[in-house]
Amino acid sequence: MIGLLFQTLRCRSNFRIFSATIPGFGSLSQSKISRINNVMHASRLSVAQPQIHRDNVSFLDISEDIYTLCKQGKLTEALHILYEMDQQGIWLGCRTYSNLLQECAKLKSVANAKLLHAHIIGSGDKTDIYIDNGLINMYSKCGDVMSARLVFDQMLETDIVSWTSMIAGYGQNERNEDALKLFCRMLCAGIKPGLFTFTAVLRACLSHMAFGLGKTVHALAVKTGMELDVSVGNGLVVLYAKCMKIEDARQVFEEMNERDSASWNIMIVTYAQHGFEKEALNLFCVMQHENITPTHISFVSILTICASSGALQEGKQIHAHIIKKGFELHTFVLNLLVTMYSKCGSLDDARNMFDKMPERDKIAWTAMIATYAQNDYTKEALELFVQMQEADMKLDEVTLATVLTACGSPETLQHGKEMHAYMVKVTVEPGIYGENALVTMYGKAGSIESARKVFDRMQNRDRISWNAMIAGYWQTGNDEEALKLFQLMLQTGMELDHITFTCVLGACANLEALEWGSLVHATIIKVGCALNVPASNAIITMYAKCRRIEAAQKMFQTLSSRDLISWNAMITGYEQNGYGEDALKFMCQMQRLGMKSNVYTFISVLSSCASLAALEQGKQVCACIIKTGFYSEVSVGNTLVTMYAKCGKIEDSRMVFDKMANKNVITWNAMIARYAQHGYGMEALRLFEEMQSLGIKPDQITFIGVLSACSHVGLLDEGRCYFNSMRCDHGITPTVEHYACMVDLFGRAGRLEEAEEFIQKMPFPPGALMWRTLLGACRIHGNIEMGERAAEHLLEVEPRDAASYVLLSNIYASAGRWDDRAKVIKMMKDRDLKKEPGRSWIEVKNRIHSFVTEDRSHPQTTDIYAKLDDLMSKIKQVGYLPDMNFVLHDVEEEKKHYSLCHHSEKLAISFGLISTPSGTSIRIMKNLRVCGDCHTATKFISKIVGREIILRDSNRFHHFKDGLCSCRDYW
Structure with missing residues (x-):
């Protein structure tokens, strides 16, 4: 019937058929006909004035039939009866029309709605506000909000239902701004909102994020007592939550009666x-x-x-x-x-739950594969993928992308390539989700070129695509490329998120690009991500790596919410910037606040203890590690090996090494390097041979330790053999660090010409490290001419390296060329370069005590100097003679002698002797190379006091005992 009506009413010429088919339009006024034409305009329907008369008759049973048909969803049959009744001049009442309106709303049929509306208009004066409200509701639910508003505007009388229906209609059709405007107009008209009004307006506020208006609605709800209603209360909670007002949301929740x-x-x-x-x-x-x-x-x-x-x-x-x-x-x-x-x-x-599932859908299989993938069980993930195929489970892009996540490592790259080929073979056209997974997989696996190829072929890229590519560059050390891609991303106008900023800030941190990092920080604030914890943590790390620890600390203090990564970032920042004591204090503060430490916390704190040679505090941290169950972690064991060795306890370092159930190449490298640093060259080489016998493949770092061990004990021929075996026996191409080790090996042995010739024959241009190593050797052996050449090359490469000027000035001072030394010092001043002062420190009772030359700032200065004067007197009696060559200032002999006797190393030793029990070892640390006179004096002191003195300088450890040093004066 409805289809026939629509066919018939397609043009104005068919009106006679229309009027014959649908009676009931008797003696209509011209204004009513105009209203009908307006309503029917969207369907190209119009009417002229018919000449049919009808009587107003109502039958309850017929209305009930129409009502039943509406409930059953049989709108066509219900309309047919309505038309038949209209033909007989029978009026069925508002309830019947209301049921038909509701059914049209359910079916969302705009065409039927307009036909029904036309009938209602043609019914004469029988329509009322109840019917008009129904029309508003019907049109709104059919998506024709403009028609709904037309009905609303033409109503001679409105009530609260009219306004609420229209506001709700705007909200249902995502016209939230219009809904809010109408609500304001309603208030201005003096209409008191009802329960459903508040619910509808709150939905509009929520969609429009209108927090201010939401507060006004809340106040009105309180005034009218509506805020106690469950639906209004729930709406307010949701609104406040979406507007990030969590405390307000909880307050509303608590105040709800029900x-x-x-x-x-x-x-x-x-x-x-x-x-x-x-x-x-x-x-x-x-x-x-x-x-x-x-x-x-x-x-x-x-x-x-x-x-x-x-x-x-x-x-x-x-x-x-x-x-x-x-x-x-x-x-x-x-x-x-x-x-x-x-x-x-x-x-x-997880697997137990998966196996118990009576029915597994695609989501279940994908979830279990993702479980294995996220926990690096690549083999299990791929096996499960095969089982999924065998179960005839339909594969889609999401499942394949999940499998790709299991292949995001260099070891599993081949599997990833096979999966990529499989996607092509089975003609699964990867959408943006699959393409993003490919970019991520190749990036994490280190195949950055393949990742970029996929990225460049993508026709549509979203934020995840850009983030994945930037992350790939950052994770593979292509930090400059990451920043370039970030610039391109900005130009596209793509939305940024905390993942974008985290990766870009990581690249800035690696490059120590402070200016770039500061700009990114400003951008984060501008786009409103500053409160995001991951982005804030990345900012802290960036400033710390750029040596702006104050800025990092300021950022940390502004965080309203801190997680473990936030604390770890600050602790690591302090440790990396030489603020070891602050790192230890930060960990204590973190523990007092109830924050649990993890592996990264302990590694950073142990590194701080190692830098400070804070043995006792390192032992306390070790006790915490054992208590929390992290002792079995390989990375923690590696750090403990380093910490004990750097604190002078090489025996404890070896004990930790021997007890480790699992060792990786880093473990062996750490122990070899520590033996080399302590001057135990033969032990380091024996450990290297043992490592190879166990089938552990050495890497580049291993050979740096091996060559250093040869250098520290003068094993020149052995060093040559190991250097040559790198390429021949192990397939390792020597890097600049290995060449520097060989230069150091020749230099310590006094083979300076051979060292210089070795530099000239290198396969790449020598950098600062090479010339600095040669310059140091020239300082040891007093070769001024070669030292000047090395310094010239060094200053060309690094003109702002203060240490280079200091080395050259020391060479001139040792030779008594004070004028040349003065020129070097003037160059430093002109270029605003400052010499790092020599500093020695010692840990006593968990406190670090630091000294510089002629230091008088310590509370026990009087006792320290009295003890030192006594020591100097005694060691002179047994043969000690001050070596004035190590006084680097052109002053009188008496002044030279006084300065030499009060070097920072000697002050630290004196304090250690008066502050520690007799017979215990004394451990001294120095930031620079120990001077020759202090080295000689310490040998004599160890003999007359009968105590072991362990001194760690910037190059190595010296173990003084019974008047001898472990370096055998080869340093």
Whole structure:
């Protein structure tokens, strides 16, 4: 019938058929005919004035039939009866029209709606406000909000329902700004909002993020008492949460007299989405305590929180509740349980859940594959992928992209390439999701060229595409390319997020590009990501690596929310910038606040202890490591090996090494390097041979340690053999560091001409490291002529390296060429370069005591100087003679002698002797190379006091005992 009507009414000439088919348009006024034409305009329908008369008759049973048909969804049949009644001049009442309006709204049929509206207009004076409100609701739900507003504007009388229906209609059709404007007009008209009005307006405020108007609505709701209603309260909670006003949301929630399960779910989801995991879990517990039955939404939110925060025990408790409430039968809940267990690191539980699933959908398979992929179980992920294929499960882009994530390492790159080929073979056209996965996989696997090829071929790129490519460059050390790509991304107008900023800031940190990093920081503030914790942590790391520790600290202090990474970033920053004591203090503060340390915390703090030679504090940190269960971590063991060795306890270092159940090449490298640093060259070489016998392949770092060991003990021929074997026996191309080790080996042995010739024959231009090494050797052996040549080359490469000027000035001073020394010092002043002062320090009772030459700032200065004067007197009696060549100032002999006797090393030793028990070892650290006179004096002191003195300078360790040094004066 409706189809016939539409066919008939396509042109004006068919009106006679229209009027014959649908009676009831008797004696209509011209204005009514005009209204009908307006309504029918969208369907190209119009009417002229018919000459049919009707009587107003109502039959309850016929209305009931129409009502029943509407309930059954049989709108066509209901309209047919209505037309038949109209033909007989029977009026069926407003209720009948209301039912038909509601049915049109359900079917979202604009065409039927306009036909029905035309009937209503043609029914004479029987329409009322009830029918008009129904028309507004019908048109709104059919998506024709303009017609709804036309009805609203033509109403002679409106009520609260009219306004609310129109406001809700705007909201339903995403015309939120119009909804809010109409609400303001409603208030100005003096219409008191009702419950549904508040609900509709809050939805519009939410979509439009109109926080200010939302507060006004809240105030009106309080004034009218509506805020106590569950639906209004829930709307306010959602609005405040979306506008990042979490405290306001919780306050509304607490003040609600009645809460339904939706209220609790909204608040739990709010906490979950904004990173308040603990609060969400607590609220879930309170919800159960108040006997509110959780819904699947509750469990989804809580399981997601447990997964993101690694709360395995809480997750297991939630699992028990899910079983109790019968939700375990839902496949999507089982999928979430698999994900939760996997992200909490409990792969066995995840696989157990997967195996118990009565039916596995594509999501379940993909979730389990992702579980293995995210935990680096590549083999298991690929095996499961094969099983998925065998189960005739349809593959899609998401599943294939998940498998690709398992191949994101150099070792699994070949598998990734095979998966890429498989995607092409089975003609799975990768969309943007699959292409992004390919870019990410190739980037993480180190095949950055392949990643860029995929990226360049992409016709449509989103933010994830750009982030993946920038991350690939950053992770493979192509930091400059990462910044260039970031510039291109900015030019496209692509939206930036915290992942973008984290990668770009990481590249800035690696390049120590402070200016770039500062600009990125400003951009973060501009786009509103400054409050994001990952971005803030990246800013801290960037400033720390750019040696702007004050800026890093300032950023840390401004953080309203800090995670473990924030604390670790500051601790690492302090350690890398030489503020070891601050790093230790920061860890103590972190522990007092209840923040748990992880592997990275302990590694940074142990490195600080190593730098400071803070043995006792290092032991305390080691005790914490054992207590927290991180002792078995290979990276922690490697750091402990280094820490004990740098604190002078090479025996303890070897003990840790021997006890490690798992060792990697870094472990062996650390022990070899530490033996070399302590002057135990033969032990280092024996360890190298043992390493090879166990089938552990040495790398470039290994040979730096081996060559250093040869250099420190003068094994010239052995050093040559090891250097040549790198390429021949191990396929390792020597780098600039290896060539520098050989120059150092020749230099320490006094073979300066051979060292210079070796530099000239290198396969690449010598850099600053090479010339600095040769210059140091010239300083040791007093070769002024070669030292000047080396310094000339060095200053060409690094004109602002203060250490180079100091080395050259020291050469001139040792030779008594004070005028030349003065010229070098003047050059430093003219270029605003400052010499790093020599500083020695010692740890006593967990405190670091630091000294410079002729230092009188220590509280025990009087005792220190008295003890030192006594020592100098005694060692002179047994043969010590001050070596004035190590006084680097042109002063009188008496002044030279006084300065030489009060070098920082001697002051530190004197303090150690009066502050530590008799018979214990004394450990002294120095930031520069120990001077020859102090080296000689310390040998005599060790003999007369009968104590071992361990001195670590910038090059190596010296173990003084019974008047001898472990270096055998070869240093």
